[in-house]
Amino acid sequence: MPLDDALTARMADSGFWAAYLFEDDAAEPEFDEEDAESFSAEFQVAEGLGLVLELDVATGYFDLALTAPELPEPVTVGWDDQAHFHPHTMRWSELDLLARAVALRDPQLRHPGPMLALLARFVVLDEQDDPDAITPLMDAALRMVRPGPLSGLRPETRDWFELRDLRGCGLRWTATDHGCLAVEQPDLDSTTHDLYSLRAPGSADFPFAAWAALLDQAEQALVRATGAASLQTPAMRDALSRCDTDEGHAHLEPLAAALQTADWVHPVLVRALTEPVSREESCWAVETLAGLPRGSLVRRRYGPSRMAGAQSWELCLTIATERRPAERARLLISELHDALKQEGLGRAEITGSEMARRGESGSLMDVSASADVLIRDDLPRGLSLISQILRRHDAADTAELRYASPPRASVPIP
Template sequence: MPLDDALMARLDQAEFWAAYLFEDDAPEPDLDGEEDEESLKAEFHVGGGLALVLDLDVNNGYFNLALSAPELPEPADLGWDDQAHFHPHVMRWSELDLLARALALQDPQLRHPGPVLALLARFVVLDEPDDPDAITPLMDAAFRVMRPSPLDGLRPETRGWFELRDLRGSGLCWRAGDNGHLAVEQLDRPYSAPRDLYSLRTPDSDDFPFTAWAALLDRARRVLATATTDASLHDPAIRAALSRCTTGEGRTHVASLVEALRTADAAHPVLLRALAEPVSRAESCWAVEVLAGLPQGSLVKRWFGPSPLAAGRSWELSLTLATESRPADHDRILTSDLNDTLKQAGLGRAEIAGEMARQEADGTYVSVSTSVDVLIRDDLSHGLSLISQILRRHNAADTAELRYGSSPYDLIPVP
């Protein structure tokens, strides 16, 4: 069982996800309680002795992904994520989706989309081939399963994850290294690219277990292929029902496919459950893709249409607040007010990134300024207007400096 009772109990707690996703309103850990000695681990086995091992140190905000394989004396690190020295860029979206499908077929507890995507998506790196139309519905469904909410539409977790892992336009290049295995590197990074690549899976890496990783993916592909080998799946009634399900309105024909599969007693039980008793429409969708032999994500795009992320834009800004001769908590109060205002408007967030101080002749330090990272989504002019309102509310408009967060770091006039 990959998710033991202790981890399952934590997955049901809102504060776990707030901490795991590095949300700014995550509760401070109670280091005086019993949780400070708690160690959580999930092992995702695809068979053949191959497994992903996720270690979760929630209190310290450190999450490590490793790979266990018969030829490895101990699990080999694939990547890790924290808020300091992270190396989270382990796999492509298509690889995670493949693994999640195979794991769902191996273990009914791991419904897809569900815990595998919600837990392991932080180790994905997105680049040009990754289509938000094919990705968004699955990630939305995964977070909706793990963090139930009455709200429909784009999940904030999905958008936050996508923005953080989106390296499209940053010079990312996937190529086979000298060992013949796929690796990633960042070439000719544009000045405007907001993020760097942090990965062990580079062509010259001696640390990434390339051979074992390739075996893991190959095993996952075989699991999916084996799930559709029953000759009864070629029954004309099943093929006709599948054909209807693979159209844009295919979701309305799933019941007839279920009936045909039950009559022929042909489908893998996990695939049949995904069609007959889905926890989300996305679960039925990937099951139809597998049964019809469609490329990953191709039917998702037909069933769900354009993703809100496809047309979404975001701007990373840097706000410098003068702190000299100000109350000690002035910058934090202002930043908190700005963050709350942007979040309530659905426009973004703000958080303190660092502070500058000047050393006096007597050796003491005087705070000079605080740097605040600001994210504005979709409507820059409205976001700038709110920033202006908050700065004026705290009497900081005349001394604050606002710039774009990437080169050439142009100054932005405060309205």
């Protein structure tokens, strides 16, 4: 069983996803070495070939490993924590492919669903990734596993997309001798986000041959699921083509009826059309049955994603604390975070403080506190809110605001 009863029960708890996604308001887990909260989830594409996710919720450490018949033991392909992470393991297209293949093998793992929600943290996005084809699937996966908005862009989806978005950061994918792509970031000096991946060209730590086999077996699983000759009849192709439109969801019932008369169609695909948990689930089923490019129907069915035109600005805020208690700066930043979050404008997080020797004794004292600030979509409104809170705390005259990206230009505080 890929998700055992203990993990399934834990995922249903309201605090699990806040902790797993490193959300700012996640409760601090009570860590007890004798009763560590750790789980394991397996996602098999073929016998002995798949991915294993180890979750240590208490410490916030999550490890993804690849299993293959030729490997003596699972090999780590990525990990994520809040310290020395290397989460950039796979492309979105690879995760989508693997999740479809696993859903065909294990009916309990519907797609989009738990696998996508759990493993999306190991994706790296680049210029080839289209938000229109991606965000509806992520929204649907999160709706299945976590209570929240029933429509529209999920906050978790936006957080994830921005965190894994390395478009414009100079990623370069090159083919290895095993037919598997490797990724690198040649120019580190001119990028806003760094790549952290074991999948570098020439890396001895990444199992390129086994990863290529994993993807190949996933592709073959989809081919086998649609190999029935009856899927090629004129009547069936006509039924499929009617579903391949903007209003295709209205034609799912006739397609499902036609599939009932076919000599054999994979039951998971039939269920996705007759009893879909979400419209996104029926989309991937139609794409698979009709041989459409993955994500093409999702893109057409849902239209432009809010992430397609979304903007965000990463800022660094420095607050002088030399003549006032450092606790006041922490309270200010906490208040700023709450205000930004309430207005849907972003977030703020304290990152540290600077100390210097002052006075005749030369004792160390805090002279400033710093925070990372994220403003989304409306920079002037976000700056206005920052200004209001700084002035409320009588800190605007000594505060400094800069862009986080080079050349780290100063930002005037209104």
